[in-house]
Amino acid sequence: xxxxxxxxxxxxxxxxxxxxxxxxxxxxxxxxxxxxxxxxxxxxxxxxxxxxxxxxxxxxxxxxxxxxxxxxxxxxxxxxxxxxxxxxxxxxxxxxxxxxxxxxxxxxxxxxxxxxxxxxxxxxxxxxxxxxxxxxxxxxxxxxxxxxxxxxxxxxxxxxxxxxxxxxxxxxxxxxxxxxxxxxxxxxxxxxxxxxxxxxxxxxxxxxxxxxxxxxxxxxxxxxxxxxxxxxxxxxxxxxxxxxxxxxxxxxxxxxxxxxxxxxxxxxxxxxxxxxxxxxxxxxxxxxxxxxxxxxxxxxxxxxxxxxxxxxxxxxxxxxxxxxxxxxxxxxxxxxxxxxxxxxxxxxxxxxxxxxx
Ligand code: NAD
Ligand code: DAU
Numbered sequence: 001x002x003x004x005x006x007x008x009x010x011x012x013x014x015x016x017x018x019x020x021x022x023x024x025x026x027x028x029x030x031x032x033x034x035x036x037x038x039x040x041x042x043x044x045x046x047x048x049x050x051x052x053x054x055x056x057x058x059x060x061x062x063x064x065x066x067x068x069x070x071x072x073x074x075x076x077x078x079x080x081x082x083x084x085x086x087x088x089x090x091x092x093x094x095x096x097x098x099x100x101x102x103x104x105x106x107x108x109x110x111x112x113x114x115x116x117x118x119x120x121x122x123x124x125x126x127x128x129x130x131x132x133x134x135x136x137x138x139x140x141x142x143x144x145x146x147x148x149x150x151x152x153x154x155x156x157x158x159x160x161x162x163x164x165x166x167x168x169x170x171x172x173x174x175x176x177x178x179x180x181x182x183x184x185x186x187x188x189x190x191x192x193x194x195x196x197x198x199x200x201x202x203x204x205x206x207x208x209x210x211x212x213x214x215x216x217x218x219x220x221x222x223x224x225x226x227x228x229x230x231x232x233x234x235x236x237x238x239x240x241x242x243x244x245x246x247x248x249x250x251x252x253x254x255x256x257x258x259x260x261x262x263x264x265x266x267x268x269x270x271x272x273x274x275x276x277x278x279x280x281x282x283x284x285x286x287x288x289x290x291x292x293x294x295x296x297x298x299x300x301x302x303x304x305x306x307x308x309x310x311x312x313x314x315x316x317x318x319x320x321x322x323x324x325x326x327x328x329x330x331x332x333x334x335x336x337x338x339x340x341x342x343x344x345x346x347x348x349x350x351x352x353x354x355x356x357x
Contacts, residue, residue: 003028003073006080010193013041018231026050028071032057041192058102064109075126085158092157099161107172128181129169134159138293145297148246155291179243186250186298190227191325202264203326206279216288218258221295225251226318229311236307250298253315267323
């Protein structure tokens with residue numbers, strides 16, 4: 001049995017599906033169901049006896065301890081977090097609370113649980129912390145990609161909170177010997193991503209005939225990875241990674257945002273053409289994100305050579321699958337666009353729909 005946190009969110013729900021497809025081992029899924037967590041993501045496996053869903057907040061240390069005692073996991077895969085950079089700019093408190101305090105409480109509960117295991121179980125136990133490439137800050141156009149030894153230089157409240165949590169995770173290995181692993185991954189995309197993030201936001205807004213807001217000059221670069229490939233990398237690190245080490249994970253798909261926007265528009269033109277003309281007509285450049293990191297790129301050579309991991313999707317195949325998924329799952333999209341979603345979009349982009357210029 002393993003325990004995953006944040007398994008009703010985007011990567012977490014994909015990870016739970018990936019896990020159940022790859023193994024018969026059970027999975028306890030602990031999630032607070034914030035605005036980003038959605039039990040609908042898990043509808044197809046709620047009756048699967050290998051999967052146990054528990055609604056709980058990782059900041060509740062006593063609850064985490066009792067869940068560990070009850071389910072006796074051999075490993076924890078920690079994904080629960082506040083994850084959206086723009087929200088962290090408007091309200092950093094929740095990021096400090098969940099990403100730093102929550103991770104700390106989970107580490108403390110894990111340390112106590114692990115300390116009481118028998119010798120073999122202690123040696124086999126793993127705490128895998130899922131982190132981000134954003135902790136490394138921003139690259140110039142000719143800088144080498146982020147490696148595992150790149151210094152941390154976070155630039156947003158989100159990335160600072162993730163960096164702080166990474167540091168706490170590290171200390172639990174060096175100070176207490178807890179067998180931790182950390183992954184630092186680049187931008188994910190795929191099914192079940194909440195439509196506040198660039199790619200699903202574009203799809204959902206384009207289909208509604210709404211403006212497609214591109215921050216700044218649209219030339220910020222991200223390194224995109226299909227979510228299923230992130231999940232396979234997490235499994236590889238969990239089973240074969242060395243405790244105390246960190247692993248960078250990326251797709252070697254560096255693209256400027258405007259290229260991504262045009263590609264998504266092109267896919268929609270093919271898969272769901274609009275009678276009003278090509279979707280690119282909706283593109284609009286809006287006020288930049290404060291502290292907007294210019295470029296991310298991941299050097300994945302360590303996870304590739306040490307753990308023999310490779311992504312299965314190209315950016316082209318992954319984006320096509322993703323657009324097709326959103327087209328086939330419009331009831332899911334409609335269900336997540338509740339009042340709190342609309343309030344966020346209005347607050348961030350302006351209620352007139354014209355963008356934040
Ligand atoms: P998400 O926002 O879609 O999901 C986060 C999940 O965590 C939600 O289900 C939410 O309900 C849950 N959660 C939030 N606060 C909680 C709390 N206090 N207690 C219990 N559950 C709580 O996020 P995501 O995009 O799936 O990201 C998952 C993890 O992967 C995060 O740690 C994020 O930093 C990291 N990551 C994300 C990306 C990406 O591109 N999305 C890339 C690299 C790393
Ligand atoms: O790099 C990994 C990170 O990727 C994860 O740690 C974060 O959890 C995840 O949210 C993501 O962060 P980004 O800020 O890169 O993702 P987002 O989808 O918000 O934005 C992608 C790029 O698109 C970024 O350069 C900002 C830009 N953008 C975003 C939005 C929402 C726009 O131009 N317009 C938009 O409306």
